[in-house]
Structure formats: structure tokens, C-alpha cells
Amino acid sequence: MARNTNMAFFAAVVAAALLMSLASAATTYQVGDGLGWSIPSGGAAAYTTWADNKTFTVGDTLVFTYSSGNHDVAEVTKAAFDACNATNPITLETASPTNITLSSSGEHYYICTFSGHCSAGQKLSISVTGASSPAPAPRTTRPPSPSPPASVPAPAPSTISPPPSPPASVPAPAPSTSTPTPAASPAPTPSSSRAPVTWTVGNNSGWTVLPPGSYQTWAANKTFVVGDTLVFNYSNGTHDVAVVTKANYDSCNTSSTLALFTNPPTRITLNSTGENFFICTFTGHCAGGQKLAINVTSGNKTFVVGDTLVFNYSNGTHDVAVVTKANYDSCNTSSTLALFTNPPTRITLNSTGENFFICTFTGHCAGGQKLAINVTSGSTTATPPSSTATPPGSGATPPGSSANPPPGSPTSPNTPSSPTPEGSAPPPPNAAASLGAAGLSATFLSIALALLF
Known part of the structure; x- marks a missing residue:
């Protein structure tokens, strides 16, 4: 009788431990x-x-x-x-x-x-x-192009010198208002994918007037990918966040902005590749160092010579223009390397290097309808563009200014190709804790059953 009482007491203790372990998930x-x-x-x-x-x-x-x-x-x-x-x-x-x-x-x-x-x-x-759910296996084969697409012109080589490594600490204010050249960010593995990341601009310093170059130093070791979010923390009424062109970023011109946000915290989701420029429009703040330039990459995509881009859009409402980097940065639609107006537009990537595409319809490029990609030969690991946008340099020459437009127009098939599904985001860290709790619960239950029977 005493043994049965002890067994019942022990079963109650195990049941309580079981509930506690489940709750700990x-x-x-x-x-x-x-x-x-x-x-x-x-x-x-x-x-x-x-x-x-x-x-x-x-x-x-x-x-x-x-x-x-x-x-x-x-x-x-x-x-x-x-x-x-x-x-x-x-x-x-x-x-x-x-x-x-x-x-x-x-x-x-x-x-x-x-x-x-x-x-x-x-x-x-x-x-x-x-x-969480397991991510599907990465794509290992490339589907053949069903029809002869257009070709992308080879961009001219850049004359910009390689950037130096970033300093370990925030640099002291420079005598001029130009931002020091940032270091290139580490290249992600081409076949990998990751969940979108939320970046707090300036970390604990937030979005405020810091010594010139501070925000470029903050961005230098980060890889910004389409889908990531920037969070700007600042005091309401004392700062704001303006999205501007490269020209206005360089000159700290606050009279014309692409977008203006005044309510903190400002959360901006990065929805297109290429360079993005942010300043504060309050008097003297941009010139004092409150400005940020970043480069956004496609993240988990590796573009290789021979791949094909398919642009699907409504005829007469959009188009696809191949442009130089300078025209991409400024959304200048007056001079293009090639212009395609019949959807779906299929363009085969036939040379390595950076390629730039915009829509020439009024306001579309400034509104985000622009794409910048880096094409590799496929034989080595791809290195995407630097995560920090290149700040102004006195002797920099924009690449691609002398490239020749491609011959002919693209052949537009009747039906666009289906996009290849991308891998899902990796499971969150809490998944491991939940599995551990479940395993612990199963152990307690097994002990209880063994002692009772």
C-alpha cells in the first residue's frame, strides 16, 4: 500500500514537471x-x-x-x-x-x-x-531559355580605386564635408538565403548629428538585402529622414526629396537593389554628418553569364531601359544604352560586371522601379557590390559611359516564364528550445509510465 502511495506521489511530481517543461517553450x-x-x-x-x-x-x-x-x-x-x-x-x-x-x-x-x-x-x-518549416533545397540547375533573348551591353571598367579597410572606431570629423570611402562588406554565400534583417541605424546612437563618416563606418561591415528594414530612432521635431538622390546626398540639398518621414521611429523596408541615400533635412544636420548611403543587393541570387532576366509588365505602362551607373543613380531617362517596350522583355546576361535597369516612365525610377545586379562568370564565388554606397570622390569616373547599345530588339514570346521559387527563411532560434522541451517532456512521461506499470 505504501509503495502504491509513493508511486502515485511520484507520478504527480512527474506530471507537474511535464507541464512546466511544456510551458517553458x-x-x-x-x-x-x-x-x-x-x-x-x-x-x-x-x-x-x-x-x-x-x-x-x-x-x-x-x-x-x-x-x-x-x-x-x-x-x-x-x-x-x-x-x-x-x-x-x-x-x-x-x-x-x-x-x-x-x-x-x-x-x-x-x-x-x-x-x-x-x-x-x-x-x-x-x-x-x-x-518554423524546413527550407527547400537550393536550385542546382539553370533552366534553358525558350527563345533567343536580347543581350546586355558590356559595361566599361570602373576607374575607382579599391577602398581602404574601415577604422575600428568612429573617425574624427574631416576638414571637408565629403564622406570617407567605406570598405566593401563581406560577400554572402551565393546559394544561401536568410530571413529579412531589421537594422537599427547607428545602433544605440540612433539617428542624430554624429562626426562625418560615422554612419558609413556603421554600415561598412553590413550586407543590406532586399526585404531588410532600416529603423531610424530620433526625437520627434528635432530630426527627420529624407530619401534623396545621390546628387542631393552629395550636396546636402534638402529642397527636393524622394520621400520624407517625420514620425519616429521611422521604419523603411528596402524593396529594390542599388544605392540608397538618406539625410536629415534640418538646417546643418546633413553637412554635420547626419547622412547615410548604403548599397542593397539581391542577397540570395547569383547572376551568371548566360542567365536570362524576364521583365513582366503591362504594355504601354512600363518599359525596360539599360542605362549607365550615373543615369541609374540619378534616374536620368534621357539617354539609354538600350530600350525595350514589348512585354515580356527577355534579356540574356552575356558579360560580367554590374548591369543597371530602370523604367523611363515619369517618376517610376524615382519611385523604386530600378534594378542593379552584379554578373559573374560562374566559375568562382560571386562577390556582390559593397553594402555601403560609394560616397563622392573627386576623381571617380562613372562606369559604363562608353558602352555600345546592343544590336536589334528582343524577341517577345507569347507567355512569360515562371519564376523559380526561392528558399524560405531559416527557422527562428526558439524552434530549438521548443524541440528540447518536447524531448524533455517525453523523457519524464516515459519514466512515469515505467514506474506505474
């Missing part, structure tokens, strides 16, 4: 840690920085701790989050501590609806991942 996050849920002294950067190094997964819980009656927690849409609009929240919680379990993947946005609190920085945006 999810993580509970105290929002803001010691700061809690309040108006941060440093603006919205405090909560953005808190969330940046964390991986939020479906099943995790956010705990908002605050003084009831002085704050609340509202989940809102992205538009309401950006505008600090508290009039129509998705949910509203007023009792502290507020526990919110993350039940769906994607972007989630939270603000305090008390007057002035959100605009002062009491706002949080996070990205939640779902259950």
Missing part, C-alpha cells in the same frame, strides 16, 4: 524591462532598442507594467501607430499588469492612448514569427 517578456510601460526619456528609441535583440514567437507573452489610470495599452494598425492615432484601437487594456499573448505572426503595434504619450515615445512595434 514559450517566453514571457517584460516590456521595457526596468523602464516598464511609460514615457521614455529618450523617445521611441528606448522601446525600439529593447525589442531589437529579441525574437518574438507565436505563444510568447508581453507583460506591460504601468500605473493604472495614468497609462493603458492599445493594439493598433501600422497607420495608427505611425500617426499616433488612438481613436480606433484593435484592442484596449487599462488594468496593469497587462498580459498579451502573441497569437499570430506578423507585425504588431502597441501605443498608449493618453494624450501626448505616443508622440513622446510610448509606442512599441514588434515582428512575430510563426512555426
